[in-house]
Structure formats: structure tokens, C-alpha cells
Amino acid sequence: MTATAPRGVVGRPWRKVDALGSATGRAVYADDMYLPGMLIGKQLHSIHAHALIRGIDTSQAEALDGVHAVLTGADLPVAYGIFPVSQDEHALAVERVRYVGEPVVAVAAVDEETAERALALVEVVYEPLPEVTTYEAALAEDGPRIHGEGTGANIHRSNAFEFGDVAEGFSVADHVREDVLFYSGNNHAAMEQHAAVAEMGSDGRLTLWTSTQVPHYVHRTLEKVLEMPAGHIRVIAPAVGGGFGGKTDPFSHEITASKLAMVTGRPVKITLTREEVFYAHRGRHPVLMWVRTGFTADGRITAMHFRSLLDGGAYGSYGAATTLYTGALQTTTYRIPAYRFEGVRVFTNKPPCGPKRGHGTPQPRFALEVHLDKAADDLGIDPVELRLRNAVEPFSETVNHLRITSSGLRECIEEVTRASGFAEQRGKLPRGRGLGFAIGAYMSGAGLPIYWNDMPQSEVQLKVDRGGGVTVYSMAADVGQGSTSVLAAIVAEVLGLEAADLSLVTADTDLTPIDLGSYSSRVTFMAGNAALEAATKLRAMVFDAVAAHLEVPADSLVAAERRVGVDGDPERSVPWSEAVRLAAAAFGPLTASGAYTPPDLAGPYKGSGVGPSPAYSYSACVAAVACDPETGVVAVEKVWMAHDVGRSINPLLVEGQIEGSVHMALGEVFSEEQAFRGGMHIGPSLLDYKIPSILEMPPVESILIETVDPEGPFGAKEAGQGPLLPVLPAIANAIHDALGIRVDELPITPWKVLQAVRDLERGGDGRVGPAGLPDVPFREPLRVELPQQWQEVAAP
């Protein structure tokens, strides 16, 4: 794709197209919708972590005045799941419940009070089963199986690969280090709870407005579960108040609202309560990790062996990918000549885990960056220098077959350490204050779609009216990250317009061409490239018509400042509105479309579909902390983040993503935890679930590095997820610099800090964290042939 230097709106900071609507309350979220005759839907949830459903009596609820319909699992018998390999969910539990909070019954009534009263009248008879809530219980061969009958280990996924000769790599190492770390689970806690409104039209077509990141996947699921042709179903994402991966699955309430609308003939709205959001979950997997790395005396990595044990909760969700992601991207930052990964995801009787910002990579990144910080200490090498010595080079290939294109990793490291004064201050601050460093990388979109197909992942259509107005059609769902504004910027840039000149129609399966959704940081890169192609085609038509009119060659023309004319010659130009009239006269309908299909990047092995991306963003982070050794309280004083975004389509949005990432990371490192006593969530509310407030939020210095990726639109790469990754280990490493302790287990609570401080004072190693992995039956690794360039390296 083109990487022409932008001249107009691309690269300029400007307010998102929907910013005023969001800020002034005019944006319409699903829960804001009131349709004539609309009913309110509510769900009854399991009160058992694991039980058989022996009977459901809904007769009293159905008899209640104001109740229009009651559904149970028998009404929606088709199983579904976001991944083709994990079709293990039902909209309402069938025969068995697997976690507290699982939807069992749904009602539609005239109002919420009546719906609640109806649910209180439903009798569900359960036969409780032993609950499985820990890794050990999940792995026990003699324990109950959560899916399937009888006893056996509850292993959902198990993957193992070896790239290169790891034993050989360790044997030539001068130093080998092992660490065990735990990353706790947490929820996305998007400000807007999930909500959906369904309406069955008199034409027999169903429309669902839903707060989702993935209208297309919801569409596919409705087609399957409701057993209706996709062409009879329309899914629309209205304004969405945050997703972070929490709205990338098809959800029970979307299906039950649709079914209730079909049954009652009236519109039905279901808005989840905050408690229900914690039960719907799909948040960060808790992962227990073990990592072993070999180094030469001068700090070069000779081999790495990484093991992950994921607690997946009750259902598959994205877990098949998450498991692989905990092993896939370690090699995108470090040159690792021999790499072995083993990962196992277990089922437990807890709400299902799924993808959250960084999807399966923040956990290993935390482990890896803390591990390397410790290794740098062992080796007596500066932690920044250790990273630089192993940094992946641009335009290279990793040992696990990931193609690396542009990389600003070195620039990020240099800029962030310079801005923070890292070298001058680390290790030299008074006790309690410290600096920590870490890096990360993330995908600009998953190279492969969730279900196998060879169609484009993104398409964009443009239509021009006779006054010059341009309408942009894209299914990409703006969930607050600004994807619509990014598409607007790209189209406006190419056509020489301002974003305000565009009409933007998005996230509607009837009106807009495919976009797989706002996940895996794919929209800027993929929908952006589709928009770029569409706009470039449209501009070519306009240039041809204007060239004929002005009697100049088309390649002498530029589109800028709402005019089309000869570059540098304002006398020979026409206004955009005139230009499109000329083009319409010459070509008829002024429409154009563009599409993006990623290159085939999968490696030559099963499981290689997770990890490849057309481009990777790079980040480097320094955090400054002030720790109180008497209270264990850690305050983050400042965060510096250098992020290689390829090119900032809109630097304001990139900085917003960095600041938001820092805030989210702050919660994950210190206080946000999806925690359970047995199968009970300890506090599914925003009072108990501690999201940092603005008072905890440090100043963030964002440094944008532009490497202009050859395949990104205008060179752009992702910014929405990558900047979260290095924040957690940078903070953990800073706490070590401040107090000499290691808390290798998230969240880093004041109590854990005090325990580590006390341990250090008593002559211990000052570490709090897990001792090891339980006995996990990792499978024998698949030995994968090395990429060409590594075969040459490996050859004697």
C-alpha cells in the first residue's frame, strides 16, 4: 500500500468525529433506545458454580400480569461460541450450569420491576455437583469433568512447539535463569454495560442494536442459533461505551433479546447490570507462568523455554487463541535462536475468560520483562543494554516464523530512556523510590480471521453525492477508540477534504461492507487500508475527469484543501464539488470500494495461525514509583512511553490510547482482580472492583516514534493494545529498584509488598510469588522446521 507523505488531515491532532456527541450526552447507546411497545428483558442466573438442572418451573412467572414471554434453554437449543473449535455455549443453560451467574431463564415484561418479579417466581431445581475452581482441581484426573461426563482432567487446550534445538541452546549458555510468575484475572470494566435491543419487523426481518465490537460475528451467531438466514438479520452497533475485548464474543443477552422479540412480536431491550458484566466476563485469563532462559556471559539469549497454565473459566470463548498468544509474541522483541513453548488452558467453574486488551500477551510480557530484569542483575548487565543486545531487527523473521517488518524498538528504547533519565537515576534514588524499564510489541491485526475463509478482512465503500459530499461505509465498530475518525482521516487525506466533509456510516450489517470487527488492533491497519484503496480509486476517477477538463496529465494533479488541480498551480484547479460533477458526468455513479486481505503469513505448522500480523507495533516504557515501606503502598509518579505507531494518523488518538493503556495497566498491576472464593466472585461491583481513580493516575509522557510501515495505511500501525504491555513489568521492576523486593504475583497489593519487605529484612530474597507450576501434563512439543534465515544461522 502507499506510504505517501500526508499533506492534509493525516498526522494532525484533531477531535474525534463523535467526541462532542459522547461528551455532551447526545451519543445514542443501546440502552438509550426506546422503541414503541418495547419490553424489558431480564435474566435469571445460576446460583451454583456447578450443578445439573433437574427442572425449571416458569408457570407462575408466565402467569404474572405484564409478563410477555419466558425462555429457558430448551427454547434455544443450538450451541455456539466465537471459535469454530469451541461451540460449547448456550444462550440459556441446557441441563447443566457451570458458573455462578450463568444465564438460565430470560423473561420479557412490560417493565424492569415486573421482569424482576417474574424471575423471582421461577423455580429452578438444581442438583449440585462438586465445583472445580483451582488449577489443581481442574487438572485432577479423578475430579468431575465440567464438559463431558464422568471424571478426568479439565484440559480445554494444550499446545507445545519447539523451534530450534532448545537443549543445545541451554547447553551452550553461560547462565540459565528460571522464574515463576502469576498474572491474575481481571475484567475489562468498560464504562458502558452491555446492552441490546431487538426488534422483529413486520417483514419478518430481525434487527438487533447491540453494544458490540464485532457486528459480523454477532450476525453469524444469530444466524446459527436462531436458525434464520443471515440475510433476514441486521445487526447494528450504535455508540459503544468501551469494549477492550469484553464485547467481542456473541453474548447470551443478544440472543435472548432477539428470541424474545421474535416470540413476543415486540421490541425487547436487555441491559446487563454491572454484576452481570462481571459474570459475562471474557476478561484477562489468570495465567501461571514458568520461564527459563539461557544467556551467554555477555547477555545474548541462547534459548528460552516458556510454560503457561491458563484458567479459562467455564467455556471456550477465545481460549484456543489465548493459549497460543501466551507463547507467540515473545520472539517479536527478542532474537531467540531456540524457543520452546508449552501451554495448557483448563476449564473451571468460573465465568469464562477471553480476550482483554493485549489478548494473552500481557501475561507472558509481564513474566518475560521481569525475568529479564532479574537476569540482567545476575549477569551484571544494565537492563536496557540487555534488551538492546537481543533486540529483534527490522525486516527479519523470528524463529517461530513471524515476519517482522518495520520496527522502531531501538528508537523507542533510546528515546524513553533518554526522556526519563533512566541511566542516570536507576539504582541511585533514595530508598522507596525507583525506576523500572520494560518493552513490548503487539500485532496490527491478526493475520488470520477467526473462522477460516479467504475473503477480505475489511472492505470500505465510498459514495459521492452531486454536491460533493462523500459517504464512507464500513462495518468497523467504533468502540471509543476512534476507528471511525481514523477512516475519516484517511479518506479525507486522499481526497483533499476535511473529516467534517464526510458522512460516516458504520457497523451496520445491512448497510456496510464487511469488517471483521474491532479486535486484535486490526481496524486502523486493515479497514484503514481498505479505505485508502477505495479513496485512491475514487480520486483516480476524479483526477481523470479533471485532467480532461483542465487539459493536463492526470498525474500532475493533487487533491488538497477541497480542491483538485495541478500541484503548485492554484490557477489551474477546480473546487472538489465541481470536480465530482465532472467525474459523475464522465463515469456515471461515483462509487468506489476497497478491500484489505492480509498477506499469507502463517508458518508451516498447525497452530501458526496465532501470532502472525502484517505489522507489529513496538513500545518501551519507564515507570517511576514511590513506595512506602511501612504501608506497602506504591504510588506511580510518572510513566514515560515511547511507542512505534508506524505513523500517527491522529496523534491525539494515539496519545489517548497510550494514556488509557497506562490507566488500565495501573489497575491490573495493583488492584483490579476478578477474584473468587470457591465459585463466588468476591465482589461483582465497581465499588469492590478497584479501578484506579484519577487521583492514582500519574502524568504520562508519550513519545511517538514513526517508522512508516511499508504496508500500513500511510505507514500506520496499531496503538490500542501494545502500549499496555510494558507498563506492568516496568512498574514491577521499578518497585524492585525502590525496595529491592520482587512481587512476582499480580496484583501487587500493599500486603504483598510488606511481606516482601519483611522477608528481605529477615535475610530472605525479598520475593513474594508462586513457587512453581502444579503437575501439568504438557504435551510433547511439535518440532517445527526453522525458517530459512535461521537454518543458515544454525548451520555450523
Add this chain to the structure above:
Amino acid sequence: MRLPPFTFLEPATLAEATKMLADQGPAATTVAGGTDLYPNLKRRQSSPKTLVSLRRVDGLRGIRANGSGTTIGATTTLGEVAAAEVLPGAIRDAAGFVSSPQIRNVGTIGGNLCVDTRCDYINQNEEWRRAVDFCLKDRGEICWVAPRSSHCWAVSSTDIAPVAIALEAEIRLASVGGERVIPAEALYRDDGIEWLTRAPDEILTEIVVPGGNGMRATYRKVRRRGTIDFPILGVAVAVDVDGGGECTSARIVLGAIASAPVRASEAEEFLAGKRLSDEVIEETARLAGKAARPQDNTDLNSRYRKRMVPVEVGRALRSLA
């Protein structure tokens, strides 16, 4: 979550309010800002049939200084208390530490003094509590915090009370039978279910804060975040210091560590008659720590909260030295 149905009464005078309360009997309760009551009702922690609102009751809101001290009307908002320069800094700080600015614009000082006791097991919605099974404080027969206990361990979560007690403030209560004035400390009972000595037909009308020449006081609050959160430990310390720098008397009050504010009496007695030297502060703080026996029913854990008592008492005393 929706509120349960209830009758809402809005008296205009105190006489009307007390009469309504007496007429309705124990199934009625008062409400002012509602920032504590309404969320609890949504979770169905209780189900009063009638709410008697104090919002429009004449004369209950405002701060008046008089010769011997300051009177704060019960429906004065926490935001107003925090901003009132006429008040001692400790009580202003305590009010300013309650929840968030938005809540302080609505929540009242009377409401905070009477705030319901809290516990990880009670402050959950009805479905959650049904899943665990209900507890002593509402419909159940067990305390999930201490399953062998016959009484409820829900935690006194008021920020104002520890300071009010340390400042030796008084509370005025009114009912159809007349008025009574009690020391702030006497308002509380170490029982998570019946945490107030206020009778069901009594209305808390005002708090009287004495002038206190030579008195120094402070309040420190432990919680996870700098805002929003309830205390998981509150430390109020007031010391009377004579001209020679000696503490003639001291009140050290621990909040959020039991079902009522706890006086660290042994520490208070030790401190009396001594100067606030480093050694004295350390020993006083250690003794105060002995008074705390928190349960595991708030954020963070009980061992942490207990460990923070001497740390925070020490810091409080150092700030007064």
C-alpha cells in the same frame, strides 16, 4: 437494579417528621442524601415500608458557631462540612475523605454518622447473597465472616464518627417524646445489626463540636484509592496539650475495624501526661494496635488492617507533635 416499592414522606418540620416516624413504627426509616440507603435498598439489604425524608425539614441544614463550639445540622452535606472554615480541620478532612465529590454534594453528615455497617457478604446484590446463602444481617442464620459467631461483624464505616468521638462532640436526637443529647461515642453499639443506640422513632438532628482550646486533632483514612472507597481503617486522634507541651489527655479512636468505633484506651492512658517524643509515639502506637481485632470482611485483609493501626496512629501523633 431497581429500588423496591416504598412510601416516601416529605415532612417540612421536625415535629412533623418525628410524628411521621412515630406513627409508622419500626418499618419506617429516615433518609437524607440517600447515598447509603438507596444502594442498600437496591441490593435488598433491608425493605423499609416507608421512608421519611429529612431533605425538606426546616432548620436541619447549616453550620452555626456559638461561644462554646459549633453546631452542624444533620442534613448539612459532607461537601459543606469539608468546606466550612469554622470547623476543626480533622472533621473537615474526615468529611472530605468520604467517597467522591458527587456523593459529598448529596450525602449528609447525619447520614454518615448513621451509615449502615458494611461487610463483603452483605453489600452484594440479592442474587449473589442467595447463591452464598443469606447471613445474620439479612434473612440468614450464619455470619459468613465468622461462621461460629452468633453476632454480626459488619464494619462501622463512618469517617465522621471517629473524629466526632475524638473531639468529644455531642449528638442531638429528637422524637415525639422530646430531645436528648448524648456523647457521640454513646450513639454506637458493637453490633453489626443494631449498630446505633438511636431508637427507631428518633431523628439525629445535629452534632455539636466543642471549641477545644489547646486541642490538636487529626484524622487519617486507609483505603485502596484516594477517593470513592469506604474506610478499611480510620484513625482519629485528639490530644490536649498544655503550655509546657505535655499531653494532658488524648482520645485515639479507630474506625472501620469493628462494628462500632473503637477507643484505644490503653494507648490513651499511656499518652496522658507525656510529651509527644518519638519513643512515646512509638509506644502509644503499639498499644493502639492491641485494640484492633479486625475481621476479614472489607477490602484488603485483616492482617494488613491490623498492621496499619500502629503505623497510622504513629503518623497521626507525629503530625500533632
